[in-house]
Amino acid sequence: MKLLLDGRALQPELDGIGRFTSAVAGRLCRIRPDWDITLLVSPHSTHHVPGGGLKLESCPVPRFVPGEKRKLSPTVSRISPRVYCSFSMAGPTWRGIPACFTIHDLMVLEMEGYFGPSGLRNALYRMWFGHIILRSAEEAACIVVPTRWVRDRVCARFPNASTKTVVVYEGQDLFEPGSPPSARSGDFMLYVGNGRSYKNVTRLLKAYSDASARTGLPRLVMVVRRDRAFPSVVGAIARLGLESKVDLLSAVSEGRLKELYSNCLAFLSPSISEGFGLPVVEAMAAGAPVLASRGTALEEVAGDGALLVDPTSVEAISRGISELASDSAMREELSLRARARASGFSWDSSAAAYAGLLEEAGR
Numbered sequence: 290m291k292l293l294l295d296g297r298a299l300q301p302e303l304d305g306i307g308r309f310t311s312a313v314a315g316r317l318c319r320i321r322p323d324w325d326i327t328l329l330v331s332p333h334s335t336h337h338v339p340g341g342g343l344k345l346e347s348c349p350v351p352r353f354v355p356g357e358k359r360k361l362s363p364t365v366s367r368i369s370p371r372v373y374c375s376f377s378m379a380g381p382t383w384r385g386i387p388a389c390f391t392i393h394d395l396m397v398l399e400m401e402g403y404f405g406p407s408g409l410r411n412a413l414y415r416m417w418f419g420h421i422i423l424r425s426a427e428e429a430a431c432i433v434v435p436t437r438w439v440r441d442r443v444c445a446r447f448p449n450a451s452t453k454t455v456v457v458y459e460g461q462d463l464f465e466p467g468s469p470p471s472a473r474s475g476d477f478m479l480y481v482g483n484g485r486s487y488k489n490v491t492r493l494l495k496a497y498s499d500a501s502a503r504t505g506l507p508r509l510v511m512v513v514r515r516d517r518a519f520p521s522v523v524g525a526i527a528r529l530g531l532e533s534k535v536d537l538l539s540a541v542s543e544g545r546l547k548e549l550y551s552n553c554l555a556f557l558s559p560s561i562s563e564g565f566g567l568p569v570v571e572a573m574a575a576g577a578p579v580l581a582s583r584g585t586a587l588e589e590v591a592g593d594g595a596l597l598v599d600p601t602s603v604e605a606i607s608r609g610i611s612e613l614a615s616d617s618a619m620r621e622e623l624s625l626r627a628r629a630r631a632s633g634f635s636w637d638s639s640a641a642a643y644a645g646l647l648e649e650a651g652r
Contacts, residue, residue, distance in 0.1 A: 378395075
């Protein structure tokens with residue numbers, strides 16, 4: 290089967306969606322070696338693409354903009370795929386070519402201030418994204434979401450999509466399932482993610498500050514992507530006077546990231562909203578005791594492998610941090626549960642599910 294994968298979500302600096310794109314695309318080639326697979330990728334992001342059978346097509350056309358279909362059509366016509374699979378939530382479709390979209394979350398429609406402080410800017414962008422997601426959902430042969438939590442939200446907002454929306458859990462490949470746990474030697478707590486509002490970094494830092502003032506805590510190491518929200522993290526650390534207690538890192542190597550996951554005293558992720566939560570799964574796979582948010586997709590993903598807290602309550606987050614720091618028996622129990630839970634998430638399973646859906650769409 291000739292398949293066109295749209296991986297323009299892949300960015301020069303690898304993020305969660307980038308890891309997903311690279312992992313699923315690479316594994317589709319391995320499990321369907323007879324398929325003719327082309328991957329569209331943005332310029333300057335090709336270094337993240339795995340080898341092994343993928344045809345690479347550098348594509349400068351941005352996503353989610355007027356005229357996107359017109360600009361992409363010559364490429365699609367030349368490749369002439371049997372199925373088009375986009376790893377983004379919305380995009381163009383073409384007559385006679387079944388399309389599959391991946392809705393990782395609906396934060397562009399649900400999260401106040403997602404596009405910055407301007408109310409008008411947010412209203413206009415929500416209107417635009419609502420329009421293009423609705424159009425794509427109605428025209429798609431199938432829609433893939435990473436959790437039941439996201440599926441419920443997609444089906445509530447786009448009822449006509451309910452019969453073709455399928456949950457495919459994501460995976461992780463930093464740690465081999467069943468590998469022996471490392472002796473956790475680090476005296477620090479860890480956060481990995483970006484600084485945007487849904488990550489709840491401001492409440493996390495205030496909770497850490499409060500807990501530290503009460504009992505004293507290990508240092509907090511934060512691995513934060515340098516995007517437009519990065520200065521807000523720097524500002525929050527300064528306002529709370531935490532410069533001497535927080536190590537702020539960016540663009541760490543994969544080896545360094547594995548080292549941090551493997552040695553942290555606990556991993557902290559009290560997001561207000563998540564579609565899946567790849568860093569939580571990576572931390573659990575490393576056996577890190579995890580604090581995660583109740584009432585989001587993280588609760589579905591982490592199950593009993595994490596200490597769940599109310600992400601809207603600074604006090605609840607602070608209390609959870611203190612419990613993890615002081616209770617070694619809790620950390621040991623959570624570590625065992627985390628490793629067991631994480632073993633159920635694999636990119637091989639994700640790619641196999643995609644392959645089945647795409648085969649069905651192409652019939």
